[in-house]
Amino acid sequence: MIYIVPKPTDTPTDNSTGQVISELEKAGAGYGILDLDSLDPLESNLERELIWACGIRQNGHDFEALNVLALDNCVVNTPESIVTCACKVTTTALLLRQGVNTPRTLFTPSCERARSFIEECGKVVYKPLYGFDGNGIRLITDVADLEAPPWYLQEYVWNDRDFRVFVIDGEAVGAIERVSDSLTHNIHQGGIGRALPVDPEMASIAEAAARAVGIDYCGVDLLLDGRDYTVLEVNGTPNWHCMAAPIPKLLAGFLIGKEREMRS
Known part of the structure; x- marks a missing residue:
């Protein structure tokens, strides 16, 4: 059984959790839904289960609930890595420690x-x-x-676009380019995204960033600084808007494989 914490920002037209659930159903994988608001993590009775947090609110309750669940279960992504990605200072420190290019x-x-x-x-x-x-x-x-x-x-690194690379289990599996007239090119801020191939340099730095923060899957945001990519941030509960790669299917496959490993 794969237990799922749905993304709080899901909508009927932008349902990340639902997309992955659909792929789990196609694969015949069993799953259940965890509502962190109604669950008492101190008395959950969950033990040696796989829990996937598609997304959580950035508040003390959700972080602590996941931390408690992670004591007796395998949580993807780990609460520690989600917190690390949520904190830009810690992310930067880890990137610098591992020699991953990031702006000054x-x-x-x-x-x-x-x-x-x-x-x-x-x-x-x-x-x-x-x-x-x-x-x-x-x-x-x-x-x-x-x-x-x-x-x-x-x-400030001059740019007119940025890039998001999706990394699963250490491998860069998809990428988009985001363009806008504003400082940030985030799609939630009006950026326009289009899929593009993952080139070797892009894959190398995105995979290095994922290793640096110790995360199972993530979205790594990049800029081009001259001819080289530089890492802006690593997202621990990423969206995959506009990607041509079948991210929901790939994520579902990763979760199914992870649960099988736990049972073997």
Whole structure:
């Protein structure tokens, strides 16, 4: 049995959970739905089960509920990796530790250090520490434009598009290019996506980013910095809009294989 935590942002026309469930049904795999709001993780009676969290809300309850469930079960993605991806500072630290190319970044509560960084870079991108869907990202040229510290700031890399690469079990399986006239090219912010082949350089850096954060599957967001790709962030509960690769089928196959491994 595969237990599923549905994505809270699913809609009838954009149902990530439902797409994977459909593939599980085609494969004859048994599954059940877990509602974290109604489940008491301290008395769940679940043990040695596979739990797939298609998505969770970024709040203490959902994170802690998954953490408790992970004590006696296999949770995909692990709560630790979801939290890591939700925190931009930790993600950046892990990328740097593993030598994965990422824009020059500063995390600080110091106005003086922020001012110096902005002056050195000319333009920086401010990102909320725990943001999602491109919300709250702004271009900053003056420290006076910043609100309350601490601040996560990245050197601005000129671009007119970005790329998302979907990685499952260490392998880059699909990619899209996202284009818009705004600072962020996220589809939730009006970006237009189109599928494209995964080139070797794109695959290499996306797979390295997934290894760096220790995650089963993810969406890795990239920019081209000159001729090289650089990692913007790693998404622990990613969408797969516009991808030509059959992501729901691939995810379902990964989950079925994972559960079989547990039973063998």
